[in-house]
Amino acid sequence: MPGIIRLSSSRHWCSIDYCSLRRASQRVDMHLIKSVSSDRRSILKGLAAAAVAPLAAPAMAAEGLPAQPTGSAAAIATDKAYWTAVKGLYAVTPDVVNLENGFWGIMAEPVRREFIRLSDMVNYQNTYYARQRSGLDFEAVRAKVAQAVGAAPEEIALTRGATEALQLLISGYNKLRPGDSVLYADLDYDSMQYAMNALKARRGVDVVKFDVPEPATRQAVLDAYARAFEANPRTKLLLLTHVSHRTGLIMPITEIARMAKAKGIDTIVDAAHSWGQMDFRVGELEVDFVGFNLHKWIGAPVGVGFLYIRKDRLADVDRDLGDEDFSDTDIRSRVHTGTVNFATVLSVPAAVELHQQIGAAAKQARLRYLRDYWVSRVRSFKDIEILTPDEAGLYGAITSFRLAGKTSKADNDATVAKLRDTYKVLTVRRAGVARGQCIRVTPALYTEEADLDRLVEALAAITGTKAG
Numbered sequence: 001m002p003g004i005i006r007l008s009s010s011r012h013w014c015s016i017d018y019c020s021l022r023r024a025s026q027r028v029d030m031h032l033i034k035s036v037s038s039d040r041r042s043i044l045k046g047l048a049a050a051a052v053a054p055l056a057a058p059a060m061a062a063e064g065l066p067a068q069p070t071g072s073a074a075a076i077a078t079d080k081a082y083w084t085a086v087k088g089l090y091a092v093t094p095d096v097v098n099l100e101n102g103f104w105g106i107m108a109e110p111v112r113r114e115f116i117r118l119s120d121m122v123n124y125q126n127t128y129y130a131r132q133r134s135g136l137d138f139e140a141v142r143a144k145v146a147q148a149v150g151a152a153p154e155e156i157a158l159t160r161g162a163t164e165a166l167q168l169l170i171s172g173y174n175k176l177r178p179g180d181s182v183l184y185a186d187l188d189y190d191s192m193q194y195a196m197n198a199l200k201a202r203r204g205v206d207v208v209k210f211d212v213p214e215p216a217t218r219q220a221v222l223d224a225y226a227r228a229f230e231a232n233p234r235t236k237l238l239l240l241t242h243v244s245h246r247t248g249l250i251m252p253i254t255e256i257a258r259m260a261k262a263k264g265i266d267t268i269v270d271a272a273h274s275w276g277q278m279d280f281r282v283g284e285l286e287v288d289f290v291g292f293n294l295h296k297w298i299g300a301p302v303g304v305g306f307l308y309i310r311k312d313r314l315a316d317v318d319r320d321l322g323d324e325d326f327s328d329t330d331i332r333s334r335v336h337t338g339t340v341n342f343a344t345v346l347s348v349p350a351a352v353e354l355h356q357q358i359g360a361a362a363k364q365a366r367l368r369y370l371r372d373y374w375v376s377r378v379r380s381f382k383d384i385e386i387l388t389p390d391e392a393g394l395y396g397a398i399t400s401f402r403l404a405g406k407t408s409k410a411d412n413d414a415t416v417a418k419l420r421d422t423y424k425v426l427t428v429r430r431a432g433v434a435r436g437q438c439i440r441v442t443p444a445l446y447t448e449e450a451d452l453d454r455l456v457e458a459l460a461a462i463t464g465t466k467a468g
Helices: 015-037 040-052 073-077 080-087 109-125 127-132 134-149 162-172 190-203 218-231 253-262 311-316 342-346 348-358 360-378 409-423 449-463
Strands: 156-159 181-185 206-210 235-241 266-271 289-293 305-309 384-386 399-403 428-430 438-441
Touching (some): 073 360, 109 127, 109 342, 127 134, 134 156, 134 342, 134 348, 156 162, 162 190, 162 266, 181 218, 190 206, 218 253, 235 253, 305 311, 342 348, 360 384, 360 399, 360 449, 399 409, 409 428, 409 438
Parallel strands (some): 235 266
Antiparallel strands (some): 156 305, 399 438, 428 438
């Protein structure tokens, strides 16, 4: 009997993973065979028992992971035994060195297995599960996320990602009046810029865009925002990105938010790339409205995020299209998505638990180390412009570069293609930076120094520089 889960016979699947998937498929087949041959009463009894039982706790498949390393950030980041063990949690293709991990974060094997288990459970129980237990389970997920990010459960609502969360916050913010201004920068995410632009027609406001200085320093960034506030005294709403998806620049969020608040300006923060890449809790940002991702640096399945509204500011964001499923005082009325992938949401606790087991501080230290490992070696290469500063606190995993004078889409697409096709290194072109397009490099927890050596060697060859 053919397996329900179809497996690739490609030699690129690791043998352990292939075999475990095949065994899982066979077990599912046998389970279905037995179920079909069971009588109707047995099936109904089994479904009823499963429906009232709590969800099985996710197996901690990282049981063999050593304790979190201790010591200085440098000691933590270079603990070879620890990071080798972490790398062992991920099954990745050997076809290319993937340095484009900013799109979404691969699920670690413990999370992937939990996602498959939950997908099978939901598919097996079908609408019986959806009607009888999904609401309580989703609330448990919400509580888990709230605890991890340092919020109250009533301050967050699950979404399909940061884009949806931020669109709801921007479009729903109801304190704007005709003639007010809203403000954003060139490094903010495209979809969020679109949402801000839409406020002109929706709310009758003036939309102002300005450029973040390049090269950036903390003081230069603060000065740029201060000038924008002074030049636009009717500004009431600011979009502020914590970690730019274009260049990896980490904004001094707290300082900018305080400046804005002093002028009566509310701030909506795009934290799509920050939580999980950086070690912080939401209260440290000192802002009232934030959109988060869970499928980037937390490593949940694709299609889940959440929005945060500080509890005393809920009334300042409208219900989503007049939602009536929840009361006006319930943050969940600010999101009306419809049916979501149950297993995706239910897998979030496994991803959060693994994030906590590895350690937010350890992840931050490791990702910054990997970034420094390659950037420190290519900064001196001729014709290389590094857009992301080395200043402490202004960078994490992501850094972008461009070749001198190569600012167009065609220029950067050609370099991305050369890195991919000739050197088997995957990067991505990023547009929208005021001074020209660029190439983004994003390592992950499974990235090793040897992977970055290949990038350095490729850039040395491309620029005609002798790599040290």
